[in-house]
Amino acid sequence: MMLIGIDPHKSTHTATAVDPETNRDHASLRIDVTLQEYQRMLDWARQWPQRRWAVENARGLGHHLTSWLLARGEQVVDVAPSATARVRQLSRGAGRKNDRIDAAAAACVAALQGDARPVQPERSTDALALLDERRSNLAQARVRAVNQLHALLRALLPGGAPRDLSAAKAEQLLDTVVPVGSAELTRHAIAADLIAEIRTWDVKLKDNAKAMAALVAESESRLTDTPGIGAVTA
Template identity: 30%
Template sequence: MIVIGIDAHKRTHTAVVADQNGSQLSTKTTGTASKDHLALLRWGAEQCDDRMWAIEDCRHLSRRLERDLLAAGERVVRVPPKLMANARDGARTYGKSDPIDALAVARAALREPNLPEARLEGMEREIRLLVDHRDDLVAERTRIIGRLRWHLHELDPGWTPPKRLERASAYDKIEVFLSELSGLVSDLATRLVDHLRRLTLEIEELTTEIEELTTEITVRTTVLAPSLLAIPGCGPLTAAKLLGETAGVDRFRSKDAFARHNGTAPLPVWSSNHARHRLSRTGNRRINAAIHIIALTQAHCHPDARALLARRKAGGDGGMEALRILKRRLSDVVYRAMLADRPLMGTATAA
């Protein structure tokens, strides 16, 4: 078997063929259109019948290439960028170029046999795009709220604006306050309030759409993630983030691999005979943040989670260490729930 490593860019893709020993056999650079991918596929078929494509995991650059290869029935694995540095450092050739990077991708795929495989896009990507767009709008609203607060403070330091500036009632109060003032700063503040109203309305519409996608498929009126939504502390938005970022939980070989991917698996930091672990800062931070939200919610209101935290603290663990252990347990719960819901995802995609 050969491995074809690909270094993906916006205008060109560079492919390098490597044998089982990691030796470079051939190289090819092509464009990024579908006709170029077809030529690349023909070239790969000429190299060997038993082949695997390894692509650096940068979805915006490689999504079309992955889709075309998968549609042709090819096997494609995604290589995390963090594996590239070690593969490049271990090479006998120095420097950095597209062929060197593509060879490093192939060698990383040879060294790591259990990399996640790419698949044709389905419902998960639609959910992820909606969640990402909503997060961008929320971040934009937060930035504008900060600017509005400074304008209001400049207009009247003694006037206290509402604490929550994400509601229509707060905008009504501010508009009443601004109606009695004049000048450029007041005019700018009024424009920001109008912008915030539009952003808030769009955020609410997106939230409703995401919740409907997560909880109900209109065509089949089937709950999309019943097991995931049954987890205490996991609401529709959190479930949507988990589904969209995971992109198919069955591509992970085990719950431990999923925990390593989302950063809840602890890192060993042993010293001499003292075995201990610390919080991992690696992995998919958006999945980690979703699990963190579930953990914080359960820490306040779920009896089993509260009992676990109390037991760990009584054993000498600090608050963050106890929370880390809870997140690791919840990662397994989320993994099993998404595995149970996976057949429904396939039904929704087919619909």
């Protein structure tokens, strides 16, 4: 098993292959942080069929590369920067720092000191978290549009409009208005635009709920067996 240590930086990553049995540095490669360069590094690493990646700060600067590798079936462990710093302090020329040494140190720490933690691929729970955040943003956008529409209808209709407006109900109310003058015409036009936006948010929210339901079903959760709990709540 060859360990490939990664020292990640914002614009470049350095990889160093280290044999854990001999602690010998076999080869090193520096790449730019692009998808094409990620592929070049993976192609380079395939010369060692049995390999594991040790990424320094895999949940920080190394997060994107780590996710990319995991998605392609690679084994990845996370090595804390404090652990690689300790290796540098104990190595010859204590404290000296360069990318190749850091990357090799990450692999050495993972192999010899047991400070590395396996990183798991993203799963349905991660996808659900993304969908949940998206749903929250969609709902907030819809609420803003409804509030703006309510304010416009209040100015256009005697007695205003109900607070809980659907797109269909708002359109019915707007159809009763015959605007006169530039201000009313502008309010009427903006209200029509907002109704169209609300319909768009409604479609996106329904699509979001369907995607959530598919992932909840995939996870084989039993929560939806409980009366009153649907996929979104689950």
